[in-house]
Amino acid sequence: MTNEEWAIICSEVVDLMNDYVRPLVVPLSQETEQGVRLIGTGTFVQRESGGAIVTCEHVARNAPLNFSPYGHEMVYSYTGAWQSFVEPIDVSWTTGALAKPVRAVPPHQVALQHQLSRYEELLFFYGYSGENSHYGFDVHETNGSGYLTQQKQDAKPDPSVIELLWPNGRHDWSKRTTAEARRQMKLDNPAGFSGSLVWNTRFLETGGDLSRWTPEQAVVTALLKRFVREDDALLALPIEGFRSVGGLE
Structure with missing residues (x-):
């Protein structure tokens, strides 16, 4: 070849x-008085307890975070809890109900x-x-x-x-x-x-x-x-x- x-x-x-x-992934952003900035990337996954967003712990620690599912004009704010594991794992999952049903892995x-x-x-x-x-x-x-x-x-x-x-x-x-x-x-x-x-x-x-x-x-x-x-x-x-x-x- x-x-x-x-x-x-x-x-x-x-x-x-x-x-x-693409439809599974969302930008995770933070809104402050100074404006909005991208923090990281999240993905919708199917857990035992239902749908959740997974990302890095060093991203989730900036909560509350906003997200907008692909194809949706509405921006949602996730203010619920995260299940987090710091380094060397560095992963976090949303544990509360998401505002919008989404397609997940x-x-x-x-x-x-x-x-x-x-x-x-x-x-x-x-x-x-x-x-x-x-x-x-x-x-x-x-x-x-x-x-x-x-x-x-x-x-x-x-x-x-x-x-x-x-x-x-x-x-x-x-x-x-x-x-x-x-x-x-x-x-x-x-x-x-x-x-x-x-x-x-x-x-x-x-x-x-x-x-x-x-x-x-x-x-x-x-x-x-x-x-x-x-x-x-x-x-x-x-x-x-x-x-x-x-x-x-």
Whole structure:
């Protein structure tokens, strides 16, 4: 397979994953007297107790947080309690009822553990970066963005963290990325993606055939936590590090 053929495949995979994951993800913002600012990213998941938003603890500690489900003009404020676990876990879940019923990640799409069939497997995350987020009249005006990435092969073995590649300017656009988005989007600072779920697309695992693979075969495998600039790496918590404490069993 040539590099050009591989790029075409990756473009199709990321566009399909964008369509599938986008409705599950929300920007989490904080409103103060000075205005509204993006704090991080959250994802709707199905827990034993019902639907919830999952994000990082260092995001949730800024509560109360506002969110607006994809396709809804209304902005909701979550003022309820969070179930939180500080570092080294760094994960939080809403425990109160959400203001709006939403589509959520189903239990069967949550992996038991982070396990790739091969290092080259395509991983995906969708979220909201601060450098690409703008607010007008206290409303978030910027769409989220999805990325395909892979696990760093030269990362030091550590069962408590996964290192993912960050393009840092060395990226390819998907076919559906508009010319306007290519002009306006910045890719220098991933701050704001904290709390995004990482998906194992299982594209290579299932045969690497676009005619047979669908996003429904993907599973959640980790949670993005922070960015290490000197390594151009995104650090993520493996699913086994928070699956049980989050009531996803």
